[in-house]
Amino acid sequence: MDAHVTNAYSGEIFDLWDTYKKVVVEDFMFHAALSQEVERALGARFRGGDFSLLDLGCGDAHVFAPILRRIPPASYKGVDLSDTALALAAENLKSLPCPVRLAHSDMLSALSDGGTYDVIHSSFVLHHLSTEDKAEFFRRASHALAPGGVLLLVDTMREEDETREDYLKHYFDWIENDWTGLSRAEKEAVYEHISTSDFPEPLSLLDRQAREVDLKRLSGEVPHRWHHLMRFERV
Numbered sequence: 001m002d003a004h005v006t007n008a009y010s011g012e013i014f015d016l017w018d019t020y021k022k023v024v025v026e027d028f029m030f031h032a033a034l035s036q037e038v039e040r041a042l043g044a045r046f047r048g049g050d051f052s053l054l055d056l057g058c059g060d061a062h063v064f065a066p067i068l069r070r071i072p073p074a075s076y077k078g079v080d081l082s083d084t085a086l087a088l089a090a091e092n093l094k095s096l097p098c099p100v101r102l103a104h105s106d107m108l109s110a111l112s113d114g115g116t117y118d119v120i121h122s123s124f125v126l127h128h129l130s131t132e133d134k135a136e137f138f139r140r141a142s143h144a145l146a147p148g149g150v151l152l153l154v155d156t157m158r159e160e161d162e163t164r165e166d167y168l169k170h171y172f173d174w175i176e177n178d179w180t181g182l183s184r185a186e187k188e189a190v191y192e193h194i195s196t197s198d199f200p201e202p203l204s205l206l207d208r209q210a211r212e213v214d215l216k217r218l219s220g221e222v223p224h225r226w227h228h229l230m231r232f233e234r235v
């Protein structure tokens with residue numbers, strides 16, 4: 001574990017893959033709209049084949065893989081703490097026409113492996129880090145971005161005036177009413193996971209942490225309730 005990482009993240013903090021698949025297929029967390037925006041951002045800046053890509057907390061890569069088949073990178077590296085996820089990702093990414101590397105690694109450690117990347121992508125992972133480690137994430141991402149590179153960050157965020165407690169209450173009320181099709185046991189497992197592992201920040205805090213390390217947020221994003229895509233480049 002890296003000495004600069006304040007919290008130790010190891011093991012499978014996310015073991016709800018069957019439930020998560022349902023959430024993605026039913027589009028409860030707006031994966032469809034957000035991944036369209038990710039695809040637009042990639043397509044606007046890169047043609048297929050001319051960018052290196054680091055995917056932090058790649059999970060099973062179920063959502064990202066089809067985008068990468070349409071806009072293939074020159075190289076793909078995905079890291080995750082879950083071996084289950086990495087095995088599923090290997091299957092989902094096997095038809096990419098580029099070298100694919102998958103590694104069991106913490107996202108912060110992966111950002112200090114000495115590599116630089118044209119695209120650093122992370123979807124629904126950053127909220128697991130403490131506030132201090134989110135600042136460290138931006139610091140390391142800023143160093144690991146190649147000139148002209150872009151950081152694409154999909155994640156849940158609290159409203160500006162929402163405490164974490166309020167956020168959890170609002171988010172759970174929303175799940176209770178809108179996530180139809182999940183069983184009681186599945187919903188309870190989701191609540192347990194979010195209560196113990198999710199620490200979303202207001203957008204302004206992430207924006208400030210990024211600015212402090214010379215990352216400029218690009219305009220034009222549309223939030224989908226608490227779910228956002230943020231795009232950054234080095235100033």
Ligand SMILES: C[S@@+](CC[C@H](N)C(=O)[O-])C[C@H]1O[C@@H](n2cnc3c(N)ncnc32)[C@H](O)[C@@H]1O
Pocket residue numbers: 009012013014056057058059060061062063079080081082085105106107108122123124125128
């Ligand atoms: C909600 S899933 C998102 C998966 C995928 N990126 C997506 O958008 O569908 C969160 C993933 O982040 C991984 N994860 C959580 N904390 C991590 C960390 N500190 N470093 C690397 N991966 C992490 C989990 O194992 C899980 O696979």
